[in-house]
Amino acid sequence: MKYLLKYSAALLLLALLVSGCREEPNYPNEPTIAFDRVDQYTYTKNRITFDSLVVVVDFTDGDGNLGLRRTPTGNSDPDFQPPFDQSSPYFNNFFANLQIKRGSIYVPYPFPVASLNLNGRFPRLSTDDQDETLEGEIRYTLTNFSNDIFDPRDTVRFEIYIYDRALNKSNVVYSDDVVLFQGE
Template sequence: MKYLLKYSAALLLLVLLVSGCREEPSYPKEPEITFDRVDQYTYTKNRITFDSLVLVVDFQDGDGNLGLRRTPTDSSDPDFQPPFDQSSPYFNNFFANLQIKRGNTYVPYPFPVESLNLNGRFPRLSLDDKDETLEGEIKYTLTNFSNDIFDPRDTVRFEVFIYDRALNKSNVVYSDDIVLFQGQ
């Protein structure tokens, strides 16, 4: 019994040391995304039916420089300076291009105003600027799809990609088909 206690403590220490030496995964510096799912929530208000959609993509990034602040911390905030200023194509870091199914093909949704889009910012995923591997999921919410704009049972999908703060573009992924106003 005396030897069992003596060696089991040493064995436990050895197991803890070996498990603490887990090697970090190695990912490329360009973000890599995969489509996970779309969560669809349908509701009615004042006889108008609405859909809220939550696009969920999984990501991996080798240097952890994903995300931009949504509001500036001060006038010199780097997340609002070029190339991330309001007039830049890199102001947003999450791009969700809406496509509508017509027959067997998808076409870009014809927004009534050309400058309208569904792009936006997702927040910084690391609090410091150290290089570190990151993986996880991004949930991006789109609200107010209504049946006064879309026909009930329209089928849509999203073309999605992201940028990191080094302006590396991820791969492009497509959501599954979404039949609008069927989430009840």
């Protein structure tokens, strides 16, 4: 019994030391994403049926420079200066191109105004500007898909990619099919 207590303390200390030596993963500096899922919420308001879709992608990034602030912190906020100013193609960092299934193929959804899209910004994922490995998930909410615009049972999917603050583009992924107005 005396030896059991003596050696168990040493084994416990060794286990704590080994578990504390976990090596940081080594990811490339370009973001990488993988489609996870689409959460679908269907509701009716004033006799119009709506879908709210939450697109979830998993990500990794080797230097942690993901995200842009959604509102400026001042006139010189770097997240709103070129190349991230409003007239730039890099103003948004999350791109979700809507595709609708026609027969057995997908075609880009024809928005009534060419400048309309589902792109947007996700916030900074690191609190400072130091390089750090990041991994996790981004949950991006798309609202107001309504049955006065889409036909019930339309099947859609999303072509998704992101940019980091160094303007590195991630890989492109596609969501699973989403049959509109079925998520009750």
